Amino acid sequence: MILLGLTGSIGMGKTTVATMFRRMGVPVFDADATVRSLQGPGGALLPAIEAAFPGTTGPDGVDRAALGARVFGDRAALRRLEAIVHPAVDRARRGFVRRHRARPLLVDDVPLLFETGGDRRVDAVLVVSAPAWRQRRRVLARPGMSALRLRQVLARQIPDPIKRRRADFVVDSGADLATTRAAVRRLVACLTAHGVRYCRTCAKSSSIPKPPA
Numbered sequence: 284m285i286l287l288g289l290t291g292s293i294g295m296g297k298t299t300v301a302t303m304f305r306r307m308g309v310p311v312f313d314a315d316a317t318v319r320s321l322q323g324p325g326g327a328l329l330p331a332i333e334a335a336f337p338g339t340t341g342p343d344g345v346d347r348a349a350l351g352a353r354v355f356g357d358r359a360a361l362r363r364l365e366a367i368v369h370p371a372v373d374r375a376r377r378g379f380v381r382r383h384r385a386r387p388l389l390v391d392d393v394p395l396l397f398e399t400g401g402d403r404r405v406d407a408v409l410v411v412s413a414p415a416w417r418q419r420r421r422v423l424a425r426p427g428m429s430a431l432r433l434r435q436v437l438a439r440q441i442p443d444p445i446k447r448r449r450a451d452f453v454v455d456s457g458a459d460l461a462t463t464r465a466a467v468r469r470l471v472a473c474l475t476a477h478g479v480r481y482c483r484t485c486a487k488s489s490s491i492p493k494p495p496a
């Protein structure tokens with residue numbers, strides 16, 4: 284079984300590509316959704332988070348703005364939060380892998396895969412990437428998003444060119460959805476038929492798209 288890490292910077296199309304994998308029958312573990320459910324109403328992590336960061340949880344779960352204000356900009360506090368959140372996400376992921384262990388390919392969708400060292404636990408990494416101007420246009424079209432907030436998020440993420448360099452595979456999401464879907468389909472077919480090592484060679488010879496870093 285191959286565990287493929289799926290990542291990409293904000294607005295690059297990672298969620299869209301994760302949906303494409305699901306529709307092709309590939310099980311996808313959604314790390315972000317897992318965090319949200321563990322931190323949501325009645326979530327298993329609420330007592331530990333309240334103990335470490337008093338006043339940041341309530342009947343609706345974690346107050347993300349309040350918790351963000353406590354941890355972003357304070358490295359030690361963020362590490363304390365991660366020490367609560369990440370082991371629980373790892374447990375949920377191990378359960379997901381166990382449930383689907385008979386499948387040839389699983390996807391681990393983690394927005395901060397490289398930032399949190401998750402690339403070490405997967406067999407290969409797929410980065411979804413588009414030109415920066417297109418990313419910016421997509422993100423700024425979202426309600427409540429501003430140029431300042433985009434700058435702040437980008438400052439906390441490893442830059443896209445470095446992600447692409449570190450990736451085994453890159454899917455270009457800069458063109459239309461059909462082109463991206465075709466690239467995902469080629470990757471699924473190659474990985475399930477031949478495995479990671481062979482597909483890395485395919486990617487280099489460009490039958491699976493890997494734009495230059």
Ligand SMILES: CC(C)(COP(=O)(O)OP(=O)(O)OC[C@H]1O[C@@H](n2cnc3c(N)ncnc32)[C@H](O)[C@@H]1O)[C@@H](O)C(=O)NCCC(=O)NCCS
Nearest residue numbers: 314318347348350351354364365368372395398436439440
């Ligand atoms: C502090 C929280 C509640 C703030 O939530 P909020 O919805 O306001 O922001 P969101 O999660 O969308 O993060 C905004 C941006 O901050 C950055 N960021 C979030 N968590 C981290 C982190 N652990 N390390 C570095 N950057 C981070 C990302 O670039 C992200 O795009 C939330 O980010 C959180 O619980 N983070 C810690 C858990 C974690 O590491 N999650 C991600 C990986 S599993």
Ligand SMILES: Nc1ncnc2c1ncn2[C@@H]1O[C@H](COP(=O)(O)OP(=O)(O)OP(=O)(O)O)[C@@H](O)[C@H]1O
Nearest residue numbers: 292293294295296297298299421456458459460463
């Ligand atoms: N070829 C393409 N591939 C992927 N997404 C595309 C493409 N063309 C247009 N889009 C659009 O770009 C947007 C990408 O948003 P998406 O939520 O998938 O990104 P994301 O990387 O998950 O973002 P975030 O990290 O902020 O959650 C969607 O609205 C999607 O429809």
